[in-house]
Amino acid sequence: MAHAASTQRKIGMTILAWVVALLLFFPILYTLITSLKTEGEAAAGFSLIPSFTLESYRDVLALRDYFRPFSNSVIISVGSTLLALVLAVPAAWAMAFTPTPRTRDVLMWMLSTKMMPAAGVLVPMYLIFLYTGLLDTLFGLTLILTLVNLPIVVWMLYTYFKEIPVDILEAARMDGATLGKELVYVLLPMAVPGIASTLLLNVILAWNEAFWTLRLSTTNAAPLTAFIASFSAPQGQFLAKLSAASILAILPIVLLGWFSQRQLVRGLTFGAVK
Amino acid sequence: MGSITLDHVNKSFGGHAVIPDASLDIADGEFVVFVGPSGCGKSTLLRLIAGLEDTSSGTIRLDGVDVTDRGPAQRGLAMVFQSYALYPHMTVRQNIAFPLKMANVEKSLAERKVNDAARVLNLTDYLDRKPRALSGGQRQRVAIGRAIVREPKAFLFDEPLSNLDAALRVNMRLEITELHQQLKTTMVYVTHDQVEAMTMADRIVVLNAGRIEQFGTPIELYKRPANRFVAGFIGSPRMNFLEGAEAARYNAHAIGVRPEHISIAPAGGVWTGTVGVAEHLGSDTFLHVHVGNTLMTVRTEGENAFKHGDTVSLTPAPDRIYRFDRDGKTLNAPSLN
Numbered sequence: 001m002a003h004a005a006s007t008q009r010k011i012g013m014t015i016l017a018w019v020v021a022l023l024l025f026f027p028i029l030y031t032l033i034t035s036l037k038t039e040g041e042a043a044a045g046f047s048l049i050p051s052f053t054l055e056s057y058r059d060v061l062a063l064r065d066y067f068r069p070f071s072n073s074v075i076i077s078v079g080s081t082l083l084a085l086v087l088a089v090p091a092a093w094a095m096a097f098t099p100t101p102r103t104r105d106v107l108m109w110m111l112s113t114k115m116m117p118a119a120g121v122l123v124p125m126y127l128i129f130l131y132t133g134l135l136d137t138l139f140g141l142t143l144i145l146t147l148v149n150l151p152i153v154v155w156m157l158y159t160y161f162k163e164i165p166v167d168i169l170e171a172a173r174m175d176g177a178t179l180g181k182e183l184v185y186v187l188l189p190m191a192v193p194g195i196a197s198t199l200l201l202n203v204i205l206a207w208n209e210a211f212w213t214l215r216l217s218t219t220n221a222a223p224l225t226a227f228i229a230s231f232s233a234p235q236g237q238f239l240a241k242l243s244a245a246s247i248l249a250i251l252p253i254v255l256l257g258w259f260s261q262r263q264l265v266r267g268l269t270f271g272a273v274k
Numbered sequence: 275m276g277s278i279t280l281d282h283v284n285k286s287f288g289g290h291a292v293i294p295d296a297s298l299d300i301a302d303g304e305f306v307v308f309v310g311p312s313g314c315g316k317s318t319l320l321r322l323i324a325g326l327e328d329t330s331s332g333t334i335r336l337d338g339v340d341v342t343d344r345g346p347a348q349r350g351l352a353m354v355f356q357s358y359a360l361y362p363h364m365t366v367r368q369n370i371a372f373p374l375k376m377a378n379v380e381k382s383l384a385e386r387k388v389n390d391a392a393r394v395l396n397l398t399d400y401l402d403r404k405p406r407a408l409s410g411g412q413r414q415r416v417a418i419g420r421a422i423v424r425e426p427k428a429f430l431f432d433e434p435l436s437n438l439d440a441a442l443r444v445n446m447r448l449e450i451t452e453l454h455q456q457l458k459t460t461m462v463y464v465t466h467d468q469v470e471a472m473t474m475a476d477r478i479v480v481l482n483a484g485r486i487e488q489f490g491t492p493i494e495l496y497k498r499p500a501n502r503f504v505a506g507f508i509g510s511p512r513m514n515f516l517e518g519a520e521a522a523r524y525n526a527h528a529i530g531v532r533p534e535h536i537s538i539a540p541a542g543g544v545w546t547g548t549v550g551v552a553e554h555l556g557s558d559t560f561l562h563v564h565v566g567n568t569l570m571t572v573r574t575e576g577e578n579a580f581k582h583g584d585t586v587s588l589t590p591a592p593d594r595i596y597r598f599d600r601d602g603k604t605l606n607a608p609s610l611n
Contacts, residue, residue, distance in 0.1 A: 171359035173346040176376035
């Protein structure tokens with residue numbers, strides 16, 4: 001009896017998991033379906049069966065340059081991630097291995113900046129970018145994405161570093177390692193899984209970031225978020241083209257996520273189970 | 275060379291003195307054991323010598339040179355940790371070679387030293403394994419190998435055997451003692467196990483609440499404990515203590531007798547009691563005897579007929595009775611041979 005009940009329960013949970021997964025995935029699926037319709041079909045109302053035309057993709061790639069915003073996205077997401085890492089490794093090291101009574105507060109303060117509505121500082125940031133000539137530059141966007149994601153990078157690295165027994169770092173010190181060598185030969189190699197998933201997550205977050213990238217870029221530095229937005233025209237929506245542009249913009253990052261999912265899951269649950 | 279001198283060393287954490295005032299002279303080549311109950315500050319004292327903790331005041335000298343303000347990397351000491359603290363991403367070879375790499379030792383020389391250490395420690399077959407593929411005892415040997423290759427002034431051991439099972443612990447204890455006899459390098463060894471302390475040490479430092487209670491050879495501590503704490507801590511099973519009227523007869527606040535200095539008979543002794551538990555070890559029997567409200571331990575020969583509930587009579591060896599005053603200080607050292 002108990003066996004039958006547990007089987008039933010398993011079937012129920014499996015169905016539930018599929019329903020939830022499908023719900024979460026549906027917007028992306030519908031975007032994909034819409035991108036394979038003609039504009040007429042897309043405007044006609046809800047339908048799950050497209051005519052499988054690649055017309056919108058052809059139009060989108062003919063109308064706008066895809067490569068430039070794509071390479072901009074790569075540069076600013078990878079660049080901001082590397083820059084954040086260079087800043088965050090020493091910070092996380094210090095907080096994880098030589099904590100003070102205020103360490104928790106500092107971490108909370110960093111995280112609290114993520115709770116502030118970005119729109120609140122839009123005007124000052126815009127003016128700073130305007131006066132320093134950073135507006136619509138790749139460097140400017142890299143910088144702003146670094147700042148936006150730095151708290152998360154510090155937090156994640158801090159969590160990973162906390163898992164590394166301090167004994168091992170002390171052993172390195174006893175073995176004659178200077179601080180730099182301790183970081184390079186001992187801490188970083190041991191933290192590779194954590195650092196890798198931090199890198200991946202940050203690239204994804206930076207790739208998807210739209211608020212700042214849309215407002216602080218116009219043409220030269222515009223990444224894929226701007227590429228999508230450019231198909232949303234005031235004189236009427238071209239849903240199929242918008243969908244095709246969206247699919248083209250998210251495709252690289254979905255592929256990245258797909259191939260690195262094992263690493264991502266491992267990184268995000270690192271330390272949860274020991 | 276490797277003499278270690280602590281001169282009025284104090285270590286405080288946020289106003290609380292973990293080590294109030296420690297002074298100590300460890301001679302070159304000596305095997306010194308820090309022993310005491312958990313939380314007595316023995317590990318902190320070792321970490322102060324290592325340079326992993328900063329002193330709050332006082333000076334630490336190695337071979338007469340003040341190293342108080344030097345970092346651990348500059349002191350030329352090697353340490354073996356309780357957790358072994360091996361580098362999990364490196365092979366055994368790389369682990370042992372790490373200190374040599376940090377010291378920029380020439381490659382072929384480093385390789386020879388690593389191979390020599392591996393041979394001494396029976397690790398030759400495991401040099402290309404990662405630490406996770408080793409047993410506890412092998413990991414411990416890698417940690418020791420990493421310590422010996424750099425030929426340090428002194429070795430520091432922080433409870434190195436407490437993660438091993440009992441049988442392995444005895445083996446490793448012998449190996450470390452043998453290593454000391456071979457290398458003749460100063461060793462400072464922290465343990466909470468007084469048997470380890472007694473069997474390994476040239477001299478023992480007994481610590482209690484951050485204070486050095488006594489510093490002496492194992493036999494000195496056993497025969498002439500400075501106070502009640504040392505008397506109770508050194509010796510296994512521990513010394514029996516009696517207070518009140520019984521102690522007053524000896525003109526003391528408390529008296530102590532070791533289990534091995536009490537003879538037992540069915541009747542006719544000084545104290546009469548009832549056997550509670552009899553622990554038969556084969557070679558010895560430990561009898562736990564209720565004398566009034568006090569539980570006394572008596573060590574007797576392996577085969578004897580006493581069992582739970584028997585009434586017995588105990589007699590202390592008269593020249594082996596320790597007397598303590600109200601503060602626990604030893605009033606006399608019994609006249610010892």
